[in-house]
Amino acid sequence: MRNSNNKIQRICYIAVFTAVICVVSQLPGIPLPGGVPMTLQTLIIPLAGIVLGTVDGLIATLLYVLLGMIGLPVFSGFSGGLGVILGATGGFIISFPLMPLFAGLGEKLGTKTDSKTLYFVSLYCGLTIGAVLNYVVGTLWFAGIYLGAINGENILAGFTACVLPFIPTAIIKIVLCGVVGVAIKKSLRRAGLLAWA
Secondary structure, three states: OHHHHHHHHHHHHHHHHHHHHHHHOOOOOEOOOOOOOEOOHHHHHHHHHHHHOHHHHHHHHHHHHHHHHOOOOOEOOOEOOHHHHOOOOHHHHHOOOHHHHHHHHHHHHHHOOOOHHHHHHHHHHHHHHHHHHHHHHHHHHHHHHHOOOOOHHHHHHHHHHHOHHHHHHHHHHHHHHHHHHHHHHHHHHHOOOOOOO
């Protein structure tokens, strides 16, 4: 009976996180002094991996991507469909699942140590790897699809347009995601609402 309840709770949490990602994707970015707004989408996505664990966080994000691919308007600006995936920013979207995957792995590996310091080192390594891979795939996709070829010049142009302005906000999101994710997970565990992750 307990396993059955855990399965139902897991499905509910996956659905909730998928819905939250869909909603947050429509919110405008938070203005920052540097001029580049901080969007909350890439804050919530790795959070799913921390709170739900690697598998469930990955599933929640894959569901979001699949909902958008079949045409539901869940991507930024109420857009959806294969046209968005095949567009300039498609690489960022298709690599979103890497973010909860590595965030969850980092958190899980961190729990195997008795050191709080090593726990957070592992967690933040996972968050950073996920974010970097998202940028790498997104930049290569931008260079190949939008600029026409994956070569040094186009990769540099892609990096300048898609990565460089967002590095400060990416660092802020990684730090916030770790702090908020751990706090949410601890609270849910204390309440007996997250026994499996």
